[in-house]
Amino acid sequence: ATSGHIEHGEHHPATELRIVLIGGRYNDLHSGKSSAGNFILGQNVFDTSRRTAQSEARQQEVFGRRVTVVDTPGWWWKVPREETPKLDQIEIQNSVHLCPPGPHVFLLVIPIGLHLCQDLKSSLKQHLELFNADVFSHTIVLFNAVDPCSDEVIESIIKRIPDMQRILQQCGNRKHFFNISNREDRDQVKKLLEKIETLITNNGFRHCSVDRSQGETLRKEMRDLTERASKRFDQVQKQRKKLKELIEGSITYPRCLCVSGQLEFGW
Incomplete structure (x- = not known):
């Protein structure tokens, strides 16, 4: 998988990683957040047979790290935030409080095959405003492929979508690819965790700030x-x-x- 513009220095595995999965759905195309969460943790701990209605946290040891993953309700990609049910908005906001003292990274899960238009980009921006201002500096875009798909093919798809380029730029060009169909390839997960650790290092080992009173x-x-x-x-x-x-x-x-x-x- 391609690393994007992330500096690679001497690698020291973190002992704990806190991850929040965010993203939307488009017609019948779900982002696959729950599937991605199961893939990261190496166990089917999130229910993929239904829509995620509440933010929920699960924890496993993965490659010697204690990894907490928080799954969140998805929003409709083409729908403005004011049309997202209030309870869903509150659940999305509450996700950062389920992995105290705060998440190290947001994984913005986007399924391969989702064609971004202006509405989708606007909806994304509005929903990310549910979090505090530094969310983009803690975000990696995770492209989710259900069908077998090479990194080169995914790269070519991304390059054809200008709005996707802008979203990636806002996220410091940090991205990772998951081929969910190949669950045996745990190296995909290992590389993602390494990218998260590099992001944490680049952020001065700061997790995303969380207001407890909120x-x-x-x-x-x-x-x-x-x-x-x-x-x-x-x-x-x-x-x-x-x-x-x-x-x-x-x-x-x-x-x-x-x-x-x-x-x-x-x-």
Whole structure:
């Protein structure tokens, strides 16, 4: 896999790495964040059969490092942030509080085959604003290929998309390629972890800054939103039950006249 413009010096493996996976979906094309998380950790710890509704953290030892990966809800690539459900936005924001004291890196997961247009770039920028200002200095773009695909082919695809070039520039041209179809090739994961360690070194060993008080505020917002949603659900259920009782209680036979042994309905 190609390293992008990352300086390689003497390599000292970190003992702990904290990773947050972010990204969106486009029509039926999912970013594959959960699959990427499973690939990194070497175990199927994230459920890939459903959409990720809540941010969740999982931890494993990988190549001698304690690696924490946080999966997050994806947004629709072509949808502005104001149309992303509020609870999803809060869950995305809360992801950085699930790997204290803060993530070393955000992996922006983009599936190969996603054609970026202006809407997608705008949506990405708006959703990354959910995090603090230095998110780009802690981001590596992770291109996810489900079908077998060479690094050269992926490079040629990227070069044909100007907006992708701009996104990469914002992320310091840091990128990595995953061929998810080749899960036996753990060297892909090892190289990614090395790139993350180089990024940490270049950032002066600083993780992305996290406001603890914001975490408490987000948790309260989540509780309030969940409680309101639960109350609305209960109200709907009660209304349905009441309506059912009214309908069942109001069933009466029409006024009828019995003529020659037959029922004749009169309206």
